[in-house]
Amino acid sequence: xxxxxxxxxxxxxxxxxxxxxxxxxxxxxxxxxxxxxxxxxxxxxxxxxxxxxxxxxxxxxxxxxxxxxxxxxxxxxxxxxxxxxxxxxxxxxxxxxxxxxxxxxxxxxxxxxxxxxxxxxxxxxxxxxxxxxxxxxxxxxxxxxxxxxxxxxxxxxxxxxxxxxxxxxxxxxxxxxxxxxxxxxxxxxxxxxxxxxxxxxxxxxxxxxxxxxxxxxxxxxxxxxxxxxxxxxxxxxxxxxxxxxxxxxxxxxxxxxxxxxxxxxxxxxxxxxxxxxxxxxxxxxxxxxxxxxxxxxxxxxxxxxxxxxxxxxxxxxxxxxxxxxxxxxxxxxxxxxxxxxxxxxxxxxxxxxxxxxxxxxxxxxxxxxxxxxxxxxxxxxxxxxxxxxxxxxxxxxxxxxxxxxxxxxxxxxxxxxxxxxxxxxxxxxxxxxxxxxxxxxxxxxxxxxxxxxxxxxxxxxxxxxxxxxxxxxxxxxxxxxxxxxxxxxxxxxxxxxxxxxxxxxxxxxxxxxxxxxxxxxxxxxxxxxxxxxxxxxxxxxxxxxxxxxxxxxxxxxxxxxxxxxxxxxxxxxxxxxxxxxxxxxxxxxxxxxxxxx
Numbered sequence: 001x002x003x004x005x006x007x008x009x010x011x012x013x014x015x016x017x018x019x020x021x022x023x024x025x026x027x028x029x030x031x032x033x034x035x036x037x038x039x040x041x042x043x044x045x046x047x048x049x050x051x052x053x054x055x056x057x058x059x060x061x062x063x064x065x066x067x068x069x070x071x072x073x074x075x076x077x078x079x080x081x082x083x084x085x086x087x088x089x090x091x092x093x094x095x096x097x098x099x100x101x102x103x104x105x106x107x108x109x110x111x112x113x114x115x116x117x118x119x120x121x122x123x124x125x126x127x128x129x130x131x132x133x134x135x136x137x138x139x140x141x142x143x144x145x146x147x148x149x150x151x152x153x154x155x156x157x158x159x160x161x162x163x164x165x166x167x168x169x170x171x172x173x174x175x176x177x178x179x180x181x182x183x184x185x186x187x188x189x190x191x192x193x194x195x196x197x198x199x200x201x202x203x204x205x206x207x208x209x210x211x212x213x214x215x216x217x218x219x220x221x222x223x224x225x226x227x228x229x230x231x232x233x234x235x236x237x238x239x240x241x242x243x244x245x246x247x248x249x250x251x252x253x254x255x256x257x258x259x260x261x262x263x264x265x266x267x268x269x270x271x272x273x274x275x276x277x278x279x280x281x282x283x284x285x286x287x288x289x290x291x292x293x294x295x296x297x298x299x300x301x302x303x304x305x306x307x308x309x310x311x312x313x314x315x316x317x318x319x320x321x322x323x324x325x326x327x328x329x330x331x332x333x334x335x336x337x338x339x340x341x342x343x344x345x346x347x348x349x350x351x352x353x354x355x356x357x358x359x360x361x362x363x364x365x366x367x368x369x370x371x372x373x374x375x376x377x378x379x380x381x382x383x384x385x386x387x388x389x390x391x392x393x394x395x396x397x398x399x400x401x402x403x404x405x406x407x408x409x410x411x412x413x414x415x416x417x418x419x420x421x422x423x424x425x426x427x428x429x430x431x432x433x434x435x436x437x438x439x440x441x442x443x444x445x446x447x448x449x450x451x452x453x454x455x456x457x458x459x460x461x462x463x464x465x466x467x468x469x470x471x472x473x474x475x476x477x478x479x480x481x482x483x484x485x486x487x488x489x490x491x492x493x494x495x496x497x498x499x500x501x502x503x504x505x506x507x508x509x510x511x512x513x514x515x516x517x518x519x520x521x522x523x524x525x526x527x528x529x530x531x532x533x534x535x536x537x538x539x540x541x542x543x544x545x546x547x548x549x550x551x552x553x554x555x556x557x558x559x560x561x562x563x564x565x566x567x568x569x570x571x572x573x574x575x576x577x578x579x580x581x582x583x584x585x586x587x588x589x590x591x592x593x594x595x596x597x
Contacts, residue, residue: 003040003042003043003104003105004102004103004104004129004130005043005045005102005103006101006102006131006133007045007046007047007048007099007100007101007102007103008045008046009046009048009099009100009101010099010100010101010102013094013097013099013101014133014139017139018139023139023140023141024139024140025094025096025140026061026074026092026093026094026101026102026131026140027060027061027093027094027095028058028059028060028061028092028093028094028095029058029059029060029061029074029076029090029091029092029093029127029129030049030055030057030058030089030090030091030092030093030100031055031056031057031058031059031085031087031089031090031111032049032050032054032055032056032087032088032089032090032091033054033056033085033086033087033088033089033108034050034054034088034089035054037088037089037105039088039105039106039107039108039255041105043103043105047100047103048099048100049091049093049098049099049100050089054089056085056086056087057078057082057085057087057111058093059076059078059082061074061075061076061092062075062076062077063075063077064140064142064144065142065144065145066136066137066142066143066144066145067130067145068137069135069136069137069138070132070133070134070135070136070137071130071131071132071133071136071137072130072131072136072137072140072142073128073129073130073131074092074102074128074129074131075126075127075128075129076125076126076127076128077124077125077126078111078124078125078126079122079124080112080113080114080121080122080123080124081113081114081122082111082113082125083110083111083112083113083122083123084110084111084112084113084122085110085111086108086109086110086111087106087108087109087111088105088106088107088108088109089103089104089105089106090103090104090106090127090129091103091104092129092131101131102129102131104129106258107255107257107258108257109258111123111125161230161238164202165201165202165203165230166202167202168199168202168203168204169201169202172199172202172282173280174200174201174252174264174280175198175199175200175201175264175279175280176198176199176280176281176282176283177196177197177198177199177266177279177280177281177282178196178197178198178282178284179196180194180196181194181195181196181197181198181207182194182196182197182198182205182207182226182266182279183196183266183277183279184213184224184266184267184269184275184277185275186272186273186275187212189215189272190212190213190214190215190272191212191213191214191215191224191267191269191275192210192211192212192213193207193210193211193212193213193244193266194207194210195207195208195209195210198226198264198279199282200226200228200262200263200264201228201252201253201262201264203228203229203230203240203262204240205226205228205240205242206240207242211244213244215269215272218246218269220269220270220271221268221269221270221271222246222247222248222268222269223246223247223248223249223250223265223267223268223269223278224244224245224246224265224266224267224268224269225244225245225246225247225250225263225264225265225266226242226243226244226263226264226265226266227242227243227244227245227250227261227262227263228240228241228242228261228262228263228264229241229259229260229261229262230259230260231259245263246269250263250265251263252264264280265278266278266279267279302326311326311327311328312326312327312328313327313328313329313330314327314328314329314333315333316333319333494534494593494594494595495593495594496591496592496593497519497521497571497592497593497594498519498520498521498592499589499590499591499592500517500519500589500590501587501588501589501590502515502517502575502587502588502590503585503586503587503588504555504575504577504585504586504587504588505584505585506553506555506577506578506579506582506586507578507579508578508579508580508581508582509578510578511554511556511576511577511578512576512577512578513574513575513576514555514575514576514577515574515575516560516572516573516574517572517573517574517575517590518570518572519570519571519572519573519592520570521570521571521592522568522569522570522571523561523569523570523571528561528569530558530559530561531595532594532595533559533571533592533593533594533595534559534592534593534594534595535557535558535559535573535590535591535592535593536590536591536593537555537557537575537588537589537590537591538588538589538590538591539555539586539587539588539589540586540587540588540589543582543584543586544582544583544584545581545582545583546581546582546583547581548581550580550581551579551580551581551582552579552580552581553577553578553579553580553582553586554577554578554579555575555576555577555588556575556576556577557573557574557575557576557590558573558574558576559571559572559573559574559592560572560573560574571592573590573592575588575590
């Protein structure tokens with residue numbers, strides 16, 4: 001592509017014109033042929049006019065025009081009467097000061113002069129040079145709009161074509177062929193090149209029909225190259241042109257008359273029947289080839305317990321029958337009642353085996369009790385200590401009852417005669433030994449008469465009279481009475497958990513809720529027994545009465561168990577009440593107890 005710059009000399013000249021309020025004048029085109037010039041290389045901003053020996057023509061500017069306030073265009077038209085010479089350098093010059101302000105490098109071109117006597121028609125050359133800079137129209141005093149023919153579209157169109165080629169390079173690389181496009185195969189001693197498409201250096205090469213390539217005159221082995229170029233005429237469409245060339249080697253890129261040619265090897269021909277396909281395949285071909293891996297960078301190994309990878313999905317039957325240990329299950333296959341039942345049964349069996357055959361349901365209950373004990377902490381320990389003490393007392397009274405019953409059975413009319421001999425009492429039991437002090441109470445407790453007192457030292461013999469009394473008064477069921485006593489004592493075991501104060505305004509009329517108190521006590525588990533909690537209220541007695549004769553108040557507390565998603569399970573107290581002839585509020589102190597049995 002042609003390159004155009006504004007030189008440093010022009011920048012200096014422009015500044016001087018602005019400083020002295022003089023117009024910028026560029027009034028001459030210079031054409032030259034510079035042998036050492038490298039087309040496509042950057043242009044030095046300090047570059048000046050070539051020597052006169054390289055200049056092939058100097059011509060006045062044909063027309064000037066304004067493109068916009070910041071750009072003006074200078075044009076030259078050379079008719080068929082000018083030429084013939086080659087050029088690759090164009091400069092826009094200030095003729096008065098003989099300096100170049102704008103330079104364009106082009107590929108080598110020829111300006112042909114008409115020669116009717118030789119049958120040469122000649123050509124007309126038109127060149128337009130645009131100078132873009134701030135306030136260009138004002139500084140050059142060019143205010144006439146440019147004509148359409150002065151607008152140079154070639155550079156813009158060539159840039160669009162090159163941009164498209166570069167985009168194809170990004171996608172397909174230096175070369176790529178789709179399916180069998182341009183594939184070379186032997187056919188009747190020659191070569192057949194299949195129809196299809198491919199890309200060579202970004203140019204789309206379309207082989208619309210199979211081509212035959214002759215091997216006549218070719219010395220094999222050789223390589224067959226596909227050569228592509230993008231070109232067209234002024235009045236023809238621009239498109240990719242292709243050629244097939246045999247060579248041992250061929251340059252990838254060449255240039256001729258401003259046209260770029262790109263080559264790609266497609267086959268190595270060793271003989272008419274020995275052909276090696278060397279066409280690069282596109283990434284699309286690799287994707288659909290089941291024998292290749294288009295993405296080797298991804299981990300496709302089979303997953304294990306310690307490493308990620310690929311896993312197959314198990315079928316429902318495989319999940320139900322548990323016949324596969326290397327496939328994955330999904331929520332759908334797991335959501336089966338039968339499978340869940342099997343899993344639970346298996347888990348229960350494992351638990352029973354671990355705990356020596358204890359049923360799983362019992363184990364679950366044991367676990368719940370253990371969890372409750374852990375939550376309750378020292379309170380449960382204190383409770384069980386108390387129960388142990390009470391149980392010891394109950395067991396002792398049961399032993400005493402047994403002794404009394406044995407004694408009661410022995411006191412019959414038949415055993416009276418033998419009482420001195422075989423009913424002597426062992427004084428050792430602490431609860432049943434009779435001392436002189438206890439003898440005075442014998443009439444009430446054991447039915448002993450004065451007659452029997454004399455025998456007390458020998459064997460504590462009972463008389464017939466005392467036996468009747470013994471039947472009535474000596475058959476106390478101490479175990480039963482002690483059990484009742486212990487039950488009452490256990491039932492009254494309770495722990496003060498928390499206290500607090502609240503101010504209440506009691507309204508007249510029917511009973512209503514006065515306040516709900518969050519005690520701040522957290523209860524464990526999801527089961528709440530209201531019988532295990534007790535609330536006691538105490539008022540301070542400081543009350544103002546409107547009418548003391550009719551004034552009264554009534555308060556009734558209840559315990560709530562409120563479950564919260566994030567805060568836990570709370571114990572709350574709600575107080576109901578009503579009254580009459582009350583003025584102002586009363587302060588109530590509350591006490592929250594928890595029964596431990």
